[in-house]
Amino acid sequence: MADYIAPVADIDFTLNQIVELDDVSKLDGFQHLDQDTIRGLISEAGRFYSEVIAPLNRVGDQQGSVLQPDGTVKTPDGFKEAYEKYVEAGWAAAHIPETYGGGGLPYTVGIVFQEMFKSANMAFSLCPLLTQAAIEALIAHGSDEQRDTYLGKLVTGEWTGTMCLTEPEAGSDVGALRTKAVRQPDGTYRLTGTKIFITWGEHDMAENIIHLVLARTPGSAPGTKGISMFIVPKYLLDDDGNPTIRNDVNVVSLEHKLGIHASPTCVLSFGDGGDGAVGYLIGEEQRGMRYMFTMMNTARLGVGIEGLAISEASFQKALAYAQERRQGRAIGAPVTETSPIVEHPDVRRMLLTMKAYIEAMRGLLYTTAKEVDLSRHADTEDERTRAGEIVALLTPVAKAWCTDRGVEMASLGIQIHGGMGYIEETGAPQHFRDSRIAPIYEGTNGIQAIDLVLRKLPMRDGEVVKELFAEIGRTAAELEAHDDFARFRTELSAGLQALAEASEWLGRRLEAGEYNEALAGATPYLEMFGTVTGGWIMAKSALAARQLLDAGGGDDAFLRAKLATARFYGEQLLPKATALLPAITAGTSTLYQADPAALGP
Amino acid sequence: MQVVVCAKQIPDPATPYELEPDTHLLVRPTEQILDDTDRYGVEMGLQLAQASEGTVTLVSMGPAGNMQGIRQALAMGADKAVIVDDPSLRGSDALTTARVLAEVIKREGFDLVIAGTESTDGYSGVVPQMVAELLGVPALTYATAVTAGDGSVTIHRQTAAGYDIVEADLPAVVSVTAGVVEPRYPTFKGIMEAKKKPVETLSVSDLGLEPDIRQKVVSVEPAPERQAGEIVEDDGEAYLRIVELLEKVKVI
Numbered sequence: 001m002a003d004y005i006a007p008v009a010d011i012d013f014t015l016n017q018i019v020e021l022d023d024v025s026k027l028d029g030f031q032h033l034d035q036d037t038i039r040g041l042i043s044e045a046g047r048f049y050s051e052v053i054a055p056l057n058r059v060g061d062q063q064g065s066v067l068q069p070d071g072t073v074k075t076p077d078g079f080k081e082a083y084e085k086y087v088e089a090g091w092a093a094a095h096i097p098e099t100y101g102g103g104g105l106p107y108t109v110g111i112v113f114q115e116m117f118k119s120a121n122m123a124f125s126l127c128p129l130l131t132q133a134a135i136e137a138l139i140a141h142g143s144d145e146q147r148d149t150y151l152g153k154l155v156t157g158e159w160t161g162t163m164c165l166t167e168p169e170a171g172s173d174v175g176a177l178r179t180k181a182v183r184q185p186d187g188t189y190r191l192t193g194t195k196i197f198i199t200w201g202e203h204d205m206a207e208n209i210i211h212l213v214l215a216r217t218p219g220s221a222p223g224t225k226g227i228s229m230f231i232v233p234k235y236l237l238d239d240d241g242n243p244t245i246r247n248d249v250n251v252v253s254l255e256h257k258l259g260i261h262a263s264p265t266c267v268l269s270f271g272d273g274g275d276g277a278v279g280y281l282i283g284e285e286q287r288g289m290r291y292m293f294t295m296m297n298t299a300r301l302g303v304g305i306e307g308l309a310i311s312e313a314s315f316q317k318a319l320a321y322a323q324e325r326r327q328g329r330a331i332g333a334p335v336t337e338t339s340p341i342v343e344h345p346d347v348r349r350m351l352l353t354m355k356a357y358i359e360a361m362r363g364l365l366y367t368t369a370k371e372v373d374l375s376r377h378a379d380t381e382d383e384r385t386r387a388g389e390i391v392a393l394l395t396p397v398a399k400a401w402c403t404d405r406g407v408e409m410a411s412l413g414i415q416i417h418g419g420m421g422y423i424e425e426t427g428a429p430q431h432f433r434d435s436r437i438a439p440i441y442e443g444t445n446g447i448q449a450i451d452l453v454l455r456k457l458p459m460r461d462g463e464v465v466k467e468l469f470a471e472i473g474r475t476a477a478e479l480e481a482h483d484d485f486a487r488f489r490t491e492l493s494a495g496l497q498a499l500a501e502a503s504e505w506l507g508r509r510l511e512a513g514e515y516n517e518a519l520a521g522a523t524p525y526l527e528m529f530g531t532v533t534g535g536w537i538m539a540k541s542a543l544a545a546r547q548l549l550d551a552g553g554g555d556d557a558f559l560r561a562k563l564a565t566a567r568f569y570g571e572q573l574l575p576k577a578t579a580l581l582p583a584i585t586a587g588t589s590t591l592y593q594a595d596p597a598a599l600g601p
Numbered sequence: 602m603q604v605v606v607c608a609k610q611i612p613d614p615a616t617p618y619e620l621e622p623d624t625h626l627l628v629r630p631t632e633q634i635l636d637d638t639d640r641y642g643v644e645m646g647l648q649l650a651q652a653s654e655g656t657v658t659l660v661s662m663g664p665a666g667n668m669q670g671i672r673q674a675l676a677m678g679a680d681k682a683v684i685v686d687d688p689s690l691r692g693s694d695a696l697t698t699a700r701v702l703a704e705v706i707k708r709e710g711f712d713l714v715i716a717g718t719e720s721t722d723g724y725s726g727v728v729p730q731m732v733a734e735l736l737g738v739p740a741l742t743y744a745t746a747v748t749a750g751d752g753s754v755t756i757h758r759q760t761a762a763g764y765d766i767v768e769a770d771l772p773a774v775v776s777v778t779a780g781v782v783e784p785r786y787p788t789f790k791g792i793m794e795a796k797k798k799p800v801e802t803l804s805v806s807d808l809g810l811e812p813d814i815r816q817k818v819v820s821v822e823p824a825p826e827r828q829a830g831e832i833v834e835d836d837g838e839a840y841l842r843i844v845e846l847l848e849k850v851k852v853i
Binding site for chain 1: 615617632667669672673676786787788789790792793795796
């Protein structure tokens with residue numbers, strides 16, 4: 001079978017039945033985008049990712065990107081040619097505003113493209129993802145001249161971008177970074193320092209790489225407040241605007257990683273050769289961290305998508321294998337036959353678990369993406385603010401909950417294959433290895449949980465969270481009209497009640513200034529939050545599928561499968577949410593009871 | 602050069618299909634794709650037209666549905682499309698199809714007509730030759746390479762042994778095999794522009810034709826299960842049996 005087939009029907013159902021993309025398409029600037037056009041774009045893009053990008057996933061894993069003796073980085077066979085096709089086809093630019101030479105699609109459709117790219121080849125997809133972040137930074141904070149100079153080729157994908165934040169002593173604590181930037185009489189800066197974990201920091205697919213670098217100017221405030229952001233191109237532009245002058249940015253080494261081997265993770269040295277690498281300040285000095293925040297939600301959603309994308313790719317392999325592989329005899333099968341393993345209840349359970357979580361993740365991520373569109377384009381200031389609040393609230397949940405599920409689902413994907421799942425040839429182990437980075441980068445999932453509890457829960461005195469809960473409650477009430485959703489409704493209401501209780505408990509700790517008590521339960525709280533909002537999405541899915549089935553004329557088998565996965569989620573996965581309440585409300589009591597030294601051997 | 606490419610929308614072979622119980626005809630979904638075979642024809646047409654600053658017109662017959670398949674070909678770069686969609690053409694035989702296509706092609710005018718050798722759903726493999734006959738122009742078939750210009754067209758015609766070089770004066774009809782050229786992927790811009798390109802939908806009466814369909818599907822049987830292969834035990838003389846089998850399938 002093909003390495004990956006874009007799940008166009010599922011995507012279409014999520015966009016139109018759960019997320020109601022029409023709310024975005026009717027806004028100014030998107031009115032030319034009817035459902036058929038969007039469907040056509042998605043299916044053509046899907047074909048491209050499936051036929052051009054997915055076949056390179058395995059070779060990318062095996063060969064990896066390799067540092068050459070001359071300091072360049074060679075990407076795996078076929079990557080350069082495929083990237084060229086990607087740029088030519090114009091997919092890179094599709095969801096950038098038309099003003100900047102993009103295709104002007106909503107962000108929500110852009111996120112669909114991201115999903116397909118990441119399912120096809122996660123390591124490869126990181127190059128455009130980072131470029132996207134650089135584009136957003138320049139659009140939001142660059143000067144007109146900087147936009148004119150750099151945006152055009154970044155948007156087409158002819159140049160790629162990076163985000164250089166991390167240093168050996170500055171990881172989650174960005175404020176500890178030490179890279180130095182000194183202003184020159186001509187207004188440019190000279191940067192010196194070392195950055196690590198720079199994704200696609202050097203490669204052979206584009207004629208120039210635009211690094212966005214966080215650094216400190218002399219005399220700046222300590223911590224995150226004193227950080228500034230700079231453009232540091234690999235090649236500086238000559239008088240004709242051509243990238244011909246090599247800047248002093250060099251790869252020191254590439255990391256040897258558990259997964260995403262095709263993605264070169266670079267140690268970059270700035271200004272090693274003398275006076276420093278030439279950099280151009282974005283906006284004002286000491287505002288770099290604030291600028292970073294404008295990209296944070298979309299960058300985090302982009303990583304959340306990886307949890308979904310890997311699960312989908314892993315599921316497709318597992319399902320195909322389970323249908324083909326015969327082993328043992330299912331209860332009731334003729335004695336003379338061995339059964340395809342998909343007939344065994346435990347294998348069914350694993351497959352349904354994967355499929356149900358995949359649908360819940362897709363719904364949650366696309367819903368958040370739609371709110372991103374509404375926060376930018378809704379008609380009134382009030383609607384935009386409201387949408388922005390939902391984005392802020394759901395982003396840490398979407399990032400952490402989906403990437404945690406991604407690792408779990410990739411692991412289930414292996415389990416379904418049995419012994420073969422442990423063998424690299426099946427491709428299942430690669431998904432597992434690739435998935436493992438997503439809970440770590442772009443803010444670890446622990447940090448997402450802190451963000452949810454400390455920053456998001458208290459938004460508008462807790463009203464933002466309460467409004468979402470009320471919305472979930474309304475969907476739960478709609479389930480009441482259908483007998484076969486009775487248990488689903490009970491579980492969704494119970495989950496919601498537990499979530500409200502947990503939120504109140506945490507809220508009280510925060511009010512009392514007992515931050516550590518609240519943070520001790522942050523991770524299980526995020527998991528509960530994700531599980532219940534996933535239930536909300538699946539309830540919407542069930543209601544939509546039921547309505548379409550009753551109306552008739554649709555694809556009945558597809559819709560009945562939607563009902564089955566929704567009910568499976570509601571009745572068998574959602575109940576796990578309430579069980580998290582004791583862990584959330586236990587506070588630090590047991591965590592700090594034992595001396596860490598006493599925990600060791 | 603004015604190039605006409607015959608293109609067909611078919612149900613996605615990857616999705617389940619249904620036959621009508623009484624007529625045994627395929628139930629056509631609204632959503633259809635461009636027949637993969639035709640991607641080669643469209644690409645070939647685009648390359649020849651682009652080299653001569655010509656145009657590519659798509660000619661199609663069948664239920665239009667939401668035109669997704671036609672839009673895919675337009676997104677690759679074809680200039681316009683004409684599709685004949687008429688209930689009276691349901692279950693059309695190859696000759697009727699050829700008559701309809703030839704009539705549209707005549708109306709549109711052409712230097713060169715390109716078609717796939719056969720469709721992925723019907724597989725009759727005779728329509729291009731029939732169209733040529735009806736248009737009164739030469740048919741050059743099974744092309745694995747095509748060059749055209751200066752009033753003539755030359756192809757490599759695939760044979761069992763290799764290929765023949767076949768040349769004819771234009772206008773002509775050429776049928777191309779899969780792999781004649783590598784079809785391009787539609788670009789994002791191409792897909793957006795395809796929405797605005799002219800697509801004309803005609804009925805049979807618009808063409809002044811009266812369909813005379815003489816083919817009927819009498820019955821449909823499931824394809825026979827694949828038989829188990831033969832196991833040849835080597836008692837020292839197995840090679841004789843293997844040679845015999847290879848001769849039987851005419852590979853030696």
